[in-house]
Amino acid sequence: xxxxxxxxxxxxxxxxxxxxxxxxxxxxxxxxxxxxxxxxxxxxxxxxxxxxxxxxxxxxxxxxxxxxxxxxxxxxxxxxxxxxxxxxxxxxxxxxxxxx
Amino acid sequence: xxxxxxxxxxxxxxxxxxxxxxxxxxxxxxxxxxxxxxxxxxxxxxxxxxxxxxxxxxxxxxxxxxxxxxxxxxxxxxxxxxxxxxxxxxxxxxxxxxxxxxxxxxxxxxxxxxxxxxxxxxxxxxxxxxxxxxxxxxxxxxxxxxxxxxxxxxxxxxxxxxxxxxxxxxxxxxxxxxxxxxxxxxxxxxxxxxxxxxxxxxxxxxxxxxxxxxxxxxxxxxxxxxxxxxxxxxxxxxxxxxxxxxxxxxxxxxxxxxxxxxxxxxxxxxxxxxxxxxxxxxxxxxxxxxxxxxxxxxxxxxxxxxxxxxxxxxxxxxxxxxxxxxxxxxxxxxxxxxxxxxxxxxxxxxxxxxxxxxxxxxxxxxxxxxxxxxxxxxxxxxxxxxxxxxxxxxxxxxxxxxxxxxxxxxxxxxxxxxxxxxxxxxxxxxxxxxxxxxxxxxxxxxxxxxxxxxxxxxxxxxxxxxxxxxxxxxxxxxxxxxxxxxxxxxxxxxxxxxxxxxxxxxxxxxxxxxxxxxxxxxxxxxxxxxxxxxxxxxxxxxxxxxxxxxxxxxx
Numbered sequence: 058x059x060x061x062x063x064x065x066x067x068x069x070x071x072x073x074x075x076x077x078x079x080x081x082x083x084x085x086x087x088x089x090x091x092x093x094x095x096x097x098x099x100x101x102x103x104x105x106x107x108x109x110x111x112x113x114x115x116x117x118x119x120x121x122x123x124x125x126x127x128x129x130x131x132x133x134x135x136x137x138x139x140x141x142x143x144x145x146x147x148x149x150x151x152x153x154x155x156x157x
Numbered sequence: 158x159x160x161x162x163x164x165x166x167x168x169x170x171x172x173x174x175x176x177x178x179x180x181x182x183x184x185x186x187x188x189x190x191x192x193x194x195x196x197x198x199x200x201x202x203x204x205x206x207x208x209x210x211x212x213x214x215x216x217x218x219x220x221x222x223x224x225x226x227x228x229x230x231x232x233x234x235x236x237x238x239x240x241x242x243x244x245x246x247x248x249x250x251x252x253x254x255x256x257x258x259x260x261x262x263x264x265x266x267x268x269x270x271x272x273x274x275x276x277x278x279x280x281x282x283x284x285x286x287x288x289x290x291x292x293x294x295x296x297x298x299x300x301x302x303x304x305x306x307x308x309x310x311x312x313x314x315x316x317x318x319x320x321x322x323x324x325x326x327x328x329x330x331x332x333x334x335x336x337x338x339x340x341x342x343x344x345x346x347x348x349x350x351x352x353x354x355x356x357x358x359x360x361x362x363x364x365x366x367x368x369x370x371x372x373x374x375x376x377x378x379x380x381x382x383x384x385x386x387x388x389x390x391x392x393x394x395x396x397x398x399x400x401x402x403x404x405x406x407x408x409x410x411x412x413x414x415x416x417x418x419x420x421x422x423x424x425x426x427x428x429x430x431x432x433x434x435x436x437x438x439x440x441x442x443x444x445x446x447x448x449x450x451x452x453x454x455x456x457x458x459x460x461x462x463x464x465x466x467x468x469x470x471x472x473x474x475x476x477x478x479x480x481x482x483x484x485x486x487x488x489x490x491x492x493x494x495x496x497x498x499x500x501x502x503x504x505x506x507x508x509x510x511x512x513x514x515x516x517x518x519x520x521x522x523x524x525x526x527x528x529x530x531x532x533x534x535x536x537x538x539x540x541x542x543x544x545x546x547x548x549x550x551x552x553x554x555x556x557x558x559x560x561x562x563x564x565x566x567x568x569x570x571x572x573x574x575x576x577x578x579x580x581x582x583x584x585x586x587x588x589x590x591x592x593x594x595x596x597x598x599x600x601x602x603x604x605x606x607x608x609x610x611x612x613x614x615x616x617x618x619x620x621x622x623x624x625x626x627x628x629x630x631x632x633x634x635x636x637x638x639x640x641x642x643x644x645x646x647x648x649x650x651x652x653x654x655x656x657x658x659x660x661x662x663x664x665x666x667x668x669x670x671x672x673x674x675x676x677x678x679x680x681x682x683x684x685x686x687x688x689x690x691x692x693x694x695x696x697x698x699x700x701x702x703x704x705x706x707x708x709x710x711x712x
Contacts, residue, residue, distance in 0.1 A: 058704045061696065066703035070691050077247055084243050088236050088407075092399055095229070095390040105369030110388045113232030114448040115365065118239045122441050125246055125434035132430050136693055140705070143427055146694040149706060150254075150425040 069139050076131055080124050087112065087120045165304055165522035172342050172526045176335045176533070180326060198333055198422045204435025206333045207419045209340035211436070212443055213289070213535035214296025217343060218528050219591035220444075222506030224451035228386075230393045231451070234592060235444050237403040237599075239437060241410025244607075246433025249411055251426035252614045252690040259421065260542075261414040261606065262550040268613050270683060271621035272555060277628050279550040281605040282414040284632075286539040286546075287580055289415075289598035292591045293536040294320065294577075294584035299504050299591075300528045302480040309480050310585050316532070317581030323533060324540035324577070325570040333422060336537070339530040344442055346527020350511045350520055351446045354453040357514065364449035371452045378459055382496060387455065395651030402596070405658030409599025412606030415535075415542040426693055454510040462513060463496040470494065473512035477505055503590045536577075543576045544569035589643075596655035597639055604635035604661020612669055617684040623673025631665025 091098075091112045101108035106115075136143070198206065216238070224231030258264045262282055266275025295309075297316030302309035355364035358371060376386040385392040391399060410416065420429045462470075467487050477483035484500035487493075501509070508528060511521045548569035553560050560568075587594060605628045612619040612627075638657040641647040652659070678684070689698040697704045 058697070059707055061703045061705050063702065066692070066696070066698075069696075073691075080243065080247060084240060088240050088403065089400060092233075092236075092403065093396070095396075099388070099390065104366070106372060107388050109390060110229055110232070110372065111369075113229060114235060115445060117236045118441055118444055121239050121243060122434070122437050124243060125437050128247055129427075129430040129434045133427060136427065141693050141695050142707075143425065145706070145708065146425045146427065148708075149694040150257075 065139070069135070072135055073132075076128070076135075080128060083120065083124060087117045091117065161518045161521060162304065162306075164518040165525045168519075168522040168526045169304075169529055172530060175338055176323075176530075179335045179338055182334075200423060200428050200431035201435050202337050203333075203419065203423055203428075203432040205340040205439050206336040206422075207416065207432060207436035208439035209336035209343065209530070209534040210419055210538040211416060211440055211535070212340075212343060212531055213595065214293050214299075214528065214532040215592045215595035216440075216443060216447075217347065217531035218296045218299060218507050219292075219504050219595070221447045221450040221454065222501075222503035223590065223592045224448055225455045225506050226501075226503055227393045229388050229390045230399060232448065233399050233402040234406065235448065237406025238410060239440060239444055240403070241407035242433055242437045242440075244407060244411035244611075245416070245420075246430060246437075249610055249614060250417065250420035250433060251429040253417060253610070254420055254423065254426055254429045255690050255694060256686075259418075260545050260550055261417050261610070262546055263554070265609060265613065265624065266550070266554065268683070268687070269619075269621035269624055269679065271625070274621050274625050274628075275550055275554060277625055278606070278609070279546040281601070281628060281632060282546040282550075283543050283576075285413065285598050285601045285605070286415060286542045287576060288601060289413075289595055290320075290536055290539045290543075290576070290580045291584045291587065292594040292598070293532045293539065294581050295587040295594065296504065296591050297529065297532040297536075298584060299480065299482065299508065300525055300532070302482075303476060303505075303508055304525060306476050306479050309482065312480075313581060313584050317577055317584075320533060320536045320540070321574045321577035324537045324544075325573040336534045339534040340439060343527040343530040343534075344439070346523045346530070347443050347446060347450075347507075350514070350516055350524060351450050351453065353516050353520065354457070354510070354514055355449065358453060358456065364453070365445050368449040368452045371456050375452065375456055375459065384497075387452075394653065397650040398652050398656050401650075401652040401656030401659045404662075405600050405603050405656050406596065408603040408607040408662055409601075409658055412602035412610060413599070414546070414602075414606065415538040418542065418545075419538075450507065450510070454506050454513070457510070457514050458499065458501070459496055463494055463499060465494055467492055467494050471513075471515075473509065476512075477509055480505070483509070503592065540573045540576060544572045547572040593655055597657075600635050600639060600655065600658035600661060601632065603658030604631035604665055608662055608665040608669055612666070612673075614687070614690055616673075617687040618673055618678055619669060620673045620676060620679045622676045623669045623671075626672040627665040627669030630668040631661045634664040635661030 095109040098109040099107050103111045220234055223234060253264055256264055258267060262275050262278035265278040266272065294313055294316050298309040298313030301315045302312030351364045352362055355367045356362045359367040361367035372388055376388060379386045420432060423429055423432050467485065474485065482502040482505045485494060486498055488498055508524060511524050548565050552568050553565050608631060609624050609628050613624065635657050638660050639654045642654040685698055692698060692703060695706050697706055
């Protein structure tokens with residue numbers, strides 16, 4: 058066990074939270090805000106669809122999938138930046154459960 | 158017995174033989190295999206297993222039909238059932254994985270160091286999974302009913318026997334790899350008819366792009382008939398209902414015990430992140446296609462079925478009338494079937510459309526096998542949740558901590574059989590369409606687990622009393638709203654029973670926070686354990702400091 062500087066540990070947490078806030082802002086925009094505006098978007102056409110319908114059926118879901126992959130990739134990068142070893146994580150994870 | 162029956166039956170039997178072979182090959186030998194598959198499933202395969210676990214009869218059989226009948230308003234199901242994966246993958250799953258327990262009730266019991274919280278969480282798990290499984294049994298009733306051309310009720314009874322046997326037999330390890338196979342079967346079965354219909358109607362084999370023009374054409378047809386356009390928003394409910402339903406389905410997704418437990422089958426927080434991302438890709442394949450399926454089905458019914466002489470309707474109509482889910486009434490007595498004279502239940506659209514579109518016996522049989530895969534895989538996951546809550550959380554953790562492994566497995570299997578039988582009895586007369594019943598299960602998860610888990614993971618000050626009060630109040634508010642909206646006609650802002658979760662969640666969050674703050678804070682040890690969840694496995698939080706566990710020395 059090696060002590061990590063408090064500032065470094067806090068920075069890790071802050072960095073993760075900042076990204077999280079961005080993901081959820083985009084998530085809110087493509088779902089709730091789009092629905093709230095749906096009746097005023099009906100006349101806008103997009104790829105042959107009425108725009109509000111496109112966002113509900115395709116656009117929102119596509120954004121969710123992209124956000125989750127960005128989250129996974131960025132999460133790995135942050136871990137790497139702070140010197141976290143995935144092999145060591147696996148070792149600890151394998152032992153980390155209550156034995157019944 | 159006609160050719161269609163024989164072909165459908167052969168395809169279903171072949172797929173079942175495959176699942177059983179995989180299950181036998183991976184039989185559960187230990188408790189950890191039974192509940193969490195030994196925690197060694199790679200993220201891509203875990204993503205497929207989550208997909209199969211997740212995509213139930215409601216997604217496969219019910220959703221496209223619901224969208225077909227509701228138009229734009231049905232898209233709340235698409236956004237709601239996928240948007241929750243962000244909550245689950247970012248906000249909960251990795252942290253719950255780090256805490257390292259077998260089940261959701263066990264997390265709640267140990268996080269708050271409270272047996273009462275454990276019992277209430279176990280009861281909530283049983284209520285949610287039980288409600289959900291009513292929808293699955295009702296779905297298998299539709300499939301089996303069509304197959305044998307019998308009433309869906311008798312089909313449901315056959316489904317009960319199948320599912321009870323199937324789930325009691327395997328356990329989680331068998332189920333993980335069976336679910337991977339079930340995912341592949343169900344996605345092929347869903348995509349083949351959509352691609353065929355797309356090609357048939359638009360000469361473009363890519364349904365996801367081609368159905369835009371069909372939508373536009375349907376808007377014109379609707380205007381001619383003098384009904385509201387298919388894509389017009391908020392024609393079957395208020396905007397508030399749409400938003401409330403979407404919120405309920407999103408938060409319910411993040412609180413469903415049988416889905417969360419799938420994230421315990423991976424090794425690390427990193428693997429949990431990747432599992433969530435892959436899961437949504439695999440789920441997305443079906444969810445991108447459902448609105449296309451709905452549009453094609455409605456277009457074919459409007460243009461190729463409506464307008465024909467009732468006496469000359471093709472054979473498929475009679476088979477579906479026999480199941481009690483299709484109604485044809487010549488209300489104006491002209492001998493011709495008008496669009497408005499056709500009564501089609503949400504739950505048969507996916508199953509009936511390949512027949513209506515004349516796609517041939519093989520495709521129709523494949524869809525039946527896919528629907529059975531969807532109902533079976535989810536019912537399997539649900540039944541494991543019920544049995545682990547009962548046999549593990551209540552029986553082993555509370556009643557008899559000395560119980561042997563064999564005894565716990567036996568109790569688990571008995572609880573599966575009992576739960577399936579009880580759910581089957583209710584499914585004989587389903588209290589709603591499949592998507593509606595499943596939406597109630599989500600509303601219950603939104604009102605109970607979502608607030609308890611979010612606060613439990615992110616707010617160290619949340620304590621046992623607050624969480625218990627929150628879960629109970631959330632459960633009561635959700636149940637009361639569902640019943641008074643469905644049977645009493647009571648609504649707020651036009652929000653009906655399926656959107657009840659929003660009220661449950663608000664009540665539960667408020668109760669949890671108020672009660673937690675007005676009672677004693679949890680012990681320092683518990684608060685430290687909560688802060689510890691913010692860091693990856695290798696980082697350990699202790700006494701206000703963070704340490705890097707590099708294996709240099711023991712503790």
